[in-house]
Amino acid sequence: MAPYDSDSSAGEGDDFTETNVLLGYASRDPKDESISRLGGRPEWLDENTPPSAALARCHICKDLMVLLLQLDGELPDRFPGHERRLYVFSCRRKTCRRREGSIRALRSLRIAPGTAAAAASREKKRVEEQAAKSRAKEEKPAPKPPSNLGETLFGAQTIGSPSGSANPFSTGAAGSAFGSNPFSSGSNPFSTETKPEPKTTTAVPPTTAEKIESLPKTFAETLSLNNNQPAASPAPPPEPWPAAADQPPPYPASYLSEAEYETLDPVSPPTVPQTARMDVDAAEPGKGGGGGKEDREVFESSMDAAFQRFADRLAQNPEQAIRYEFSGQPLLYSKTDAVGKLLAPAATGANNNSGGITIASVANGGTPGMPRCGGCGGARAFEVQMAPRAIAELEADEMSLEGMDWGTVIVGVCERDCQARGVEEGQVGYVEEWAGVQWEELTGGGKRR
Ligand SMILES: [Zn+2]
Ligand SMILES: [Zn+2]
Structure with missing residues (x-):
């Protein structure tokens, strides 16, 4: 379990100062970071295997979009052998703003050859060990199933490090078992394995490759055959990308070269007005009054409370451009817009009026309320969100006063x-993921940021 629920509604008043949320800070200086960045042009895992340009077109105007975020998403503890990268695109047209489909997300993946067989090997070994233990009638608890391994990729590091000390993004973390992070490339023990041509000099801990060698051939071959089955239904032919000169101009690149776990000031008093809190409490079932005017007031004050909580949380680390926590909870800008209504019931644990969707998602893990994976139909989990600070970075060179107007993506x-279907091990594939955009609320007081 995470030591801190990133939804502060569950953690307020506790002593925690450090959360499991990794904050990324943008800088024009790339330092050691070559992949994770805001803006610029997308760089693919394999430059010869771009996604279909159709995946980067605005659903509204069909124009090619530009890159908001490119993130190195390798999680070798959770997904060994998986080279992962995330992309968030946005349409530049003002007429497309505030419309669904003008911001889209892509996940790119290359699975190292033998990964599935190695995973099966680990599972086989686990089952055998379990069987051996039960034969010996040992009473020790069985090892956790692989799905739970790496659950606390970041959390484990958080526990061991005093608040504010070691920066997990520094190269010093490379030797640590938990030294991998999505912003730093090439500092994980699987990196040599996931490259097509393995380096010769790097000392590599026992890897999937070595485990494959110890695997009985027939078993590996069987799995390999099973794994190739999706190739029978190839994806439609990809749409080529236009030349760079024919693409919309990219935003300037700023690199996510620094990051740290979010720390929250435990001594500062809650800054959400008490009146707003009381109104939110009143909105819980069985406590509300029920009059039309009261309902409206409750609605407005809970909207304010969500935004206030968002603003207060960001204000503690105002330079954060992105917030990262695989399977964590997104920080909602609003609980009353479309995305907020989708995710808020689960995030708060209260006001659950969204019916069976939430319950089904909970049963399968993932982040409740999120639409299911379009690729495999499985649950989706929160991974990263963009904070308003990212807009300032992306639009640093823009002369227009009318900038992007989302509160969070x-x-x-x-x-x-x-x-992706039909993509074999060793090949690069792309799966469209869910981008939930919370647009800046336009209130009587103007823009709120
Ligand atoms: Zn558009
Ligand atoms: Zn999937």
């Missing part, structure tokens, strides 16, 4: 990190 991804 929430990205939900396949919890199982499935590969």
